[in-house]
Amino acid sequence: MHYYSTNQQAPLASLEEAVVRGLATDKGLYMPEQIKKLPKEFYDGIAEMSFQEIAYRVADAFFGEDIPAEELKHIVYDTLAFDAPVVHVDGNIHSLELYHGPTLAFKDVGARFMARLLGYFIKNDNVNENEDCNVRQTGEVNVLVATSGDTGSAVANGFLGVEGIHVYVLYPKGKVSAIQECQFTTLGQNITALEVEGVFDDCQRLVKSAFMDAELNAHMRLTSANSINVARFLPQAFYYFYAYAQMKRQGKEGELVICVPSGNFGNLCAGLFAHRMGLPIKRFIAANNRNDIFYQYLQTGEYNPRASVQTIANAMDVGDPSNFARILDLYGHSHADICRLIGGATYTDEQIAETLADTYHRTGYLLDPHGACGYRALSEMLQPGEQGVFLETAHPAKFRDTVEGIIKAEVAIPEKLQAFMRGTKQSVPMTAQFEDFKAYLMSV
Ligand SMILES: *Cc1c(COP(=O)(O)O)cnc(C)c1O
Secondary structure, three states, rough: OOOEEEOOOOEEEEEHHHHHHOOOOOEEEEEEEEOOOHHHHHHHHHHHHOHHHHHHHHHHHHHHHOOOOOHHHHHHHHHHHHHOEEEEEEOOOOEEOOOOOOOEEEEHHHHHHHHHHHHHHHHHHHHHHOOOOOOOOOOEEEEEEEEOOHHHHHHHHEEEEEEEOOEEOOOEOOOOOOHHHHHHHOOOOEEEEEEEOHHHHHHHHHHHHHOOOHHHHHOOEEEEOOOOOOOHHHHHHHHHHHHHHHHHHHHOOOOOEEEEOOOOOOHHHHHHHHHHOOOOOOOEEEEOOOOHHHHHHHHHHOOOOOOOOOOOOOOHOOOOOOHHHHHHHHHHOOOHHHHHHHEEEEOOHHHHHHHHHHHHHHOOOOHHHHHHHHHHHHHOOOOOEEEEEEOOOOOOOHHHHHHHHHOOOOOOOOOOHHHHHHHHHHEEEEEOOHHHHHHHHOOO
């Protein structure tokens, strides 16, 4: 299958080119040329299938032409080495818990899949060295990733131990929580953490400059693992199908509304792809924090990106959501079509805190600040007869200080997180000057 750019100014790319490049040469986002509908038999039998079986069928529709079946199956099964249960919260509202992976956030799915796919391509290229393709050079691939917290841990853990790949995580000194920091600074092996004297934007600038530096690119193979990569965002479609299957098992799949706490909109976009593949979802709701650029777009038809503001649901503090271009492309830039399928909501920190505390005290279910936006949107917008599922995108313990402050009680830390916290922090101090970062990379 080929991938085109949302800007329409770049040549079609193969899957491998799209994955290695991340962003198209015209700065657009890659889209698969086809989104195949899955057959009726698949939907008829979906309730009896496992998460991995379902995911393999979905993966085959996108990647089956490019990856041998056995390899793809292995990649999918190895990626999804954990569950994503739908848990009833109250009334017609359910939580799709996407925090059972190694770093307790949904980004584990995309990061693990991408790491394994890239690992497969590298292995394959090193076997077929003489094949002629401009992205094919042999040798180690270096993944550069800037993080304000969650992305770094998901990417670092997703790529941990994958042969042929080295990951450099750049994070702002003193700006990520201790729990987040230990998830990417204690790993060792093929993961190096760089503690940057600056803010997140500095980290991002260093990474972007590195990709544009000719000398550096001649010296080493560089790639990114950010959320716009097709290998990270498409696999997120898997759990929408699995959520449907679980609702169907309970006879509650009739009028399904899925609510997605959104920042860069990769997660929602994957759900829209699932819908395009025939998954019977009645409608979607995108829940925003105060960074409500998408919500405003739904209201007015105008897209006005602006600087992000800090909130307690900080993984959604995005002022110019990158996957918006994919949503526009998917619906032919029709505001009316987008509004028919997707509703919006926006909440202040006070409302998020109120929802988190109230839901906990009333039902015993502990939300994280992102999931709280999703829960609240369903509680306000669900119509009679509809069943709602919101994506619980991270475990509340990842935001322990915030959550404990809100519920006035202790949050138990899952064993997986405790294990990270027992590790020894190792990171390389780095200034925010590109010359220093470049000199470091040239020397390793
Ligand atoms: C990344 C993230 C989001 C936002 O997801 P997008 O795909 O960027 O919209 C929401 N919640 C958590 C916990 C996240 O880490």
